[in-house]
Amino acid sequence: xxxxxxxxxxxxDLKSYGDxxxxxxxxxxxxxxxxxxxxxxxxxxxxxxxxxxxxxxIQPLSDEFCLVLGYLLTWKLTLAFFKAASxxxxxxxxxxxRRTKSLNKLLYHLFRLMPENPVxxxxxxxxxNKDMKTFFTEELHLDVK
Numbered sequence: 001x002x003x004x005x006x007x008x009x010x011x012x013d014l015k016s017y018g019d020x021x022x023x024x025x026x027x028x029x030x031x032x033x034x035x036x037x038x039x040x041x042x043x044x045x046x047x048x049x050x051x052x053x054x055x056x057x058i059q060p061l062s063d064e065f066c067l068v069l070g071y072l073l074t075w076k077l078t079l080a081f082f083k084a085a086s087x088x089x090x091x092x093x094x095x096x097x098r099r100t101k102s103l104n105k106l107l108y109h110l111f112r113l114m115p116e117n118p119v120x121x122x123x124x125x126x127x128x129n130k131d132m133k134t135f136f137t138e139e140l141h142l143d144v145k
Contacts, residue, residue, distance in 0.1 A: 003080040025099055026092035028081055039071040040105050052111045075106060
């Protein structure tokens with residue numbers, strides 16, 4: 001609920017970023033980016049032996065699962081923050097992500113975490129093989145209990 005409200009504070013300071021010759025960058029919230037940097041290192045250690053194109057099998061409710069889930073939820077917060085920002089701020093934030101290579105790391109991690117066959121294994125009442133449900137066709141509910 002808080003993330004969409006945060007860009008307003010940077011929007012007020014946007015005028016102070018005048019016409020300078022160097023390419024400007026503005027960090028999304030520092031607390032969020034420090035957590036993301038820590039999670040990137042941990043995830044890189046988990047996925048270092050898996051090349052892009054192959055997929056990692058992460059067991060549910062394991063320590064690795066919790067780290068991956070935390071990393072993806074941090075990116076969800078970051079994207080909610082971006083969505084609420086003005087287009088001028090998005091440019092500055094994206095420059096920061098480009099410099100830190102965070103977006104590149106996200107893509108590398110996603111391509112190693114994405115299952116080869118994203119079949120949805122949730123409750124179904126339909127006959128198997130008829131309109132097979134995948135994670136791309138079904139809405140996923142992540143309710144924390």
